[in-house]
Amino acid sequence: MLRLFAKILKTGIVTETIKRPDASELETLGIEVKRQVDKYFSGSIAIRAVDAGSCNGCELEIHALNNPLYDVERYGIHFVASPRHADVLLVTGPVSRHMQTALLRTYEATPNPKWVIAVGDCAACGGEFGVSYASCGAVSNVIPVDLVIPGCPPTPETLVKGLLSLMNK
Amino acid sequence: MSEIHSNWQLALQLAIEAEAIQVDSSVANNLTQWTIAADDWLRFAAIAQQHHLRWAAGWAEQGANTFLVNACFAHQEGYLWLCTELNAAKPALPSQATIYPAASRSERHTQDMFGIHFIDHPDPRKWTRHCAWQRHEYPLRKEFPIQGTPEAITPPNMDYQFVKARGAGVYEIPVGPIHAGIIEPGHFRFQAVGETILNLEERLAYVHKGIEKLAEGRTPDELVRLAARISGDSTVAHSWAACRAMEQAGGITIPERAAFVRGILCERERIANHLGDIGAICNDVGFAFAQMQFSRLREQWQRTSANVFGHRLLMDRIVPGGVSVDVSVENGTLLTQEINALRKALNELIPALDLNSSLEDRLFTSGYLSPSTATIYGVLGYVGRASGQDFDVRRDMPYAPYDQLSVNVAVEEQGDVASRVWIRVKEVFASLKLLAQMLSQLPEGELVTAWHKPEEYNEGLAMIEGWRGEIVTYVRFTSDNKISRFYTRDPSHFGFLALEKIVLNNIVPDFPVCNKSVNPSYSANDL
CATH class of the missing domain: 1.10.645.10 (Cytochrome-c3 Hydrogenase, chain B)
Known part of the structure; x- marks a missing residue:
């Protein structure tokens, strides 16, 4: 047990400061904000992540948001297990046709007001997979999208900035 | 037959000759490639298993008027590439899944994507096929257009027959396709008694992207x-x-x-x-x-x-x-x-x-x-x-x-x-x-060799x-x-x-x- 505490003390706080992005930085990152979360939500947002057909690359970087260097919970951003608890759906992947109904049902299960973030190039425009017999392509082909964070995959830093841009403090 | 490289292949070859299975042997990609008749597909698997070969992969391909079916077997010392040719009119061959359970889902995939029938397959249910393409359509056939003819909203795959468990206190837990976490989608069906898992069945292919x-x-x-x-x-x-x-x-x-x-x-x-x-x-x-x-x-x-x-x-x-x-x-x-x-x-x-x-x-x-x-x-x-x-x-x-x-x-x-x-x-x-x-x-x-066709x-x-x-x-x-x-x-x-x-x-x-x-x-x- 002492070993654990020693290691924790020795590691210290590794969390980094991330600045809220301004308009020009959002443009550089390719982040497209279509509608911001209104003031009632400005303190925190609950996110339900939905993989609608991604290669798992975006999930790896979304996972990284919870590592001690990014630690997004400090901004009041937390991931929840049910769409019924969520303000925001974070959707990755081109929407595979086999996931289309599941995504629609998740969207319906999320209480209003709700926001949808399309994460990654596939979710933004279909990416390498496009529209085919197996894929609906971009998330916006299936449900309305409020924010687009592109990248293959987007870096955790881009993701944090995208999430912060949604919350207009 | 020729091109036998090692003892395990020689032993396998002798066993196959004893069973009167005709083999055309060649070398492709430094691997031994054996072509056999479709009727011998299952018998070959039985002999391969006796020789402790592992089933490593299986896939099909459409030829001019034929379908080619391939399987790759592995031994500690090397691979064996097995091929057969099927008539395109009514493509069918015996399933190897009764011998190699690992081949089961692969054969179901081939069946769904090519319309090749695996005779006596222990599990004839659909696998990669949900409801995104029609019953008579097979996406990996050359005549199938990549865009397909999907409905505006692909219906969920509701009629999949999961294994059932019955008895006092047995209950079922359906999980997914969307899971509680930042994870990929798939469906798990548990049968449980109290907290103990009796059986788990996976239903996948939700992220099939073609x-x-x-x-x-x-x-x-x-x-x-x-x-x-x-x-x-x-x-x-x-x-x-x-x-x-x-x-x-x-x-x-x-x-x-x-x-x-x-x-x-x-x-x-x-x-x-x-x-x-x-x-x-x-x-x-x-x-x-x-x-x-x-x-x-x-x-x-x-x-x-x-x-x-x-x-x-x-x-x-x-x-x-x-x-x-x-x-x-x-x-x-x-x-x-x-x-x-x-x-x-x-x-x-x-x-x-x-x-x-x-x-x-x-x-x-x-x-x-x-x-x-x-x-x-x-x-x-x-x-x-x-x-x-x-x-x-x-x-x-x-x-x-x-x-x-x-x-x-x-x-x-x-x-x-x-x-x-x-x-x-x-x-x-x-x-x-x-x-x-x-x-x-x-x-x-250099870092790269020039590509040539x-x-x-x-x-x-x-x-x-x-x-x-x-x-x-x-x-x-x-x-x-x-x-x-x-x-x-x-x-x-x-x-x-x-x-x-x-x-x-x-x-x-x-x-x-x-x-x-x-x-x-x-x-x-x-x-």
């Missing part, structure tokens, strides 16, 4: 971009496998330096994933300390990847004929320093995990996979190696750069979650050693040891440097089969940790 169909008509460069997105955590391994298969088809030898850089990228990918997994497994039993420490190490590792190679997951760094990135002298020093730093960090952390009795209590004996079950399903990678399956392509069928390195392969027999953690730890140290070797021996020279209809079959285990990738070219067929079998295929067995008699709340200890890729499985 990768095999999308590959058709692509150029080599375009195919590698697609292969890099088969599974985000195996982007290096899958692009390497696709490149190696294409290079085999084109008779292209990559420069030595390129092979070493590929090796460095692949070992970096292995370490990144193992670091993430070790933390996540501990987190699934509530040991947040390990999750924080290991996710920190993983993050630092990925940042170095971004600094040195320009991408945190190392996507699109491998290209046909070589690599698109180099390791400069300064970066070589940087990478070497990082190896030493990670070794030091692990030497501090691992004892903290090892000495933690509550962690030990949760991981030991959980999720047991016996060596005999692992053999039956041909389980690979760290899951197989934690259950006595002593196989690693890098050591047993080495390709450049591993043919010039000494590869240590950790094997245990314990078969539980703890063992799959310890195998990962040992593999991290082994990979660090390989990285150090590669960085110190990095040969001078492969001869028409040439095919290539390549195996790469990705971080999850052996990847088998097949390509065939058209006459104009385009892909006519692409197929890849990720080790997740076996991981999912193993998972169904691993969870038996465990409690339902331990499913996440059992699952994470296997960590199969849905995307690579569903293609």
Whole structure:
């Protein structure tokens, strides 16, 4: 047990400061904000992540948001297990046709007001997979999208900035 | 018959002759390729199993008026590529799944995608097919247009017949396709009594993106971009496998330096994933300390990847004929320093995990996979190696750069979650050693060989040891440097089969940790 505490003390706080992005930085990152979360939500947002057909690359970087260097919970951003608890759906992947109904049902299960973030190039425009017999392509082909964070995959830093841009403090 | 290279093949050949199975033997891609009659497909499997061959992969292809069906078998000392030709009018052949249960889902996939009937298949249900294409349509047939004729909203697949369990106190838990977490989608159907899992059945293919169909008509460069997105955590391994298969088809030898850089990228990918997994497994039993420490190490590792190679997951760094990135002298020093730093960090952390009795209590004996079950399903990678399956392509069928390195392969027999953690730890140290070797021996020279058009209809079959285990990738070219067929079998295929067995008699709340200890890729499985 002492070993654990020693290691924790020795590691210290590794969390980094991330600045809220301004308009020009959002443009550089390719982040497209279509509608911001209104003031009632400005303190925190609950996110339900939905993989609608991604290669798992975006999930790896979304996972990284919870590592001690990014630690997004400090901004009041937390991931929840049910769409019924969520303000925001974070959707990755081109929407595979086999996931289309599941995504629609998740969207319906999320209480209003709700926001949808399309994460990654596939979710933004279909990416390498496009529209085919197996894929609906971009998330916006299936449900309305409020924010687009592109990248293959987007870096955790881009993701944090995208999430912060949604919350207009 | 000719071209017999080794004793195991000779023994197999004699057994087949005794059974009066006609074989046409040839050598393709340095592998022995045997063509047999479709009627002998099952009999061959029976003999192969008696000779302890592992079923490694199975795929089909449409010819002019025929369908070609392929299976790849593996022996500790080599591979055997089995082919047969079917009449296109009514394509059917006996199923090998009664002998090799690992072939079952692969045959169901072929049945759904090509309309090839596998006679006496033990499980005739649909697999990759949900409701996105019509009953009489087969997406991998050449006449099927890639756009298909989908409905505006694809209906859910409701009529799948799951195995039922009945009796006092037996209940069912449906989970997914969307799971509670940041995880890929798939459906799990549990039958349980109290907290104990009686049976688990997986229903996958939710992330089927038509990768095999999308590959058709692509150029080599375009195919590698697609292969890099088969599974985000195996982007290096899958692009390497696709490149190696294409290079085999084109008779292209990559420069030595390129092979070493590929090796460095692949070992970096292995370490990144193992670091993430070790933390996540501990987190699934509530040991947040390990999750924080290991996710920190993983993050630092990925940042170095971004600094040195320009991408945190190392996507699109491998290209046909070589690599698109180099390791400069300064970066070589940087990478070497990082190896030493990670070794030091692990030497501090691992004892903290090892000495933690509550962690030990949760991981030991959980999720047991016996060596005999692992053999039956041909389980690979760290899951197989934690259950006595002593196989690693890098050591047993080495390709450049591993043919010039000494590869240590950790094997245990314990078969539980703890063992799959310890195998990962040992593999991290082994990979660090390989990285150090590669960085110190990095040969001078070019990074890429100029691509030249492969001869028409040439095919290539390549195996790469990705971080999850052996990847088998097949390509065939058209006459104009385009892909006519692409197929890849990720080790997740076996991981999912193993998972169904691993969870038996465990409690339902331990499913996440059992699952994470296997960590199969849905995307690579569903293609």
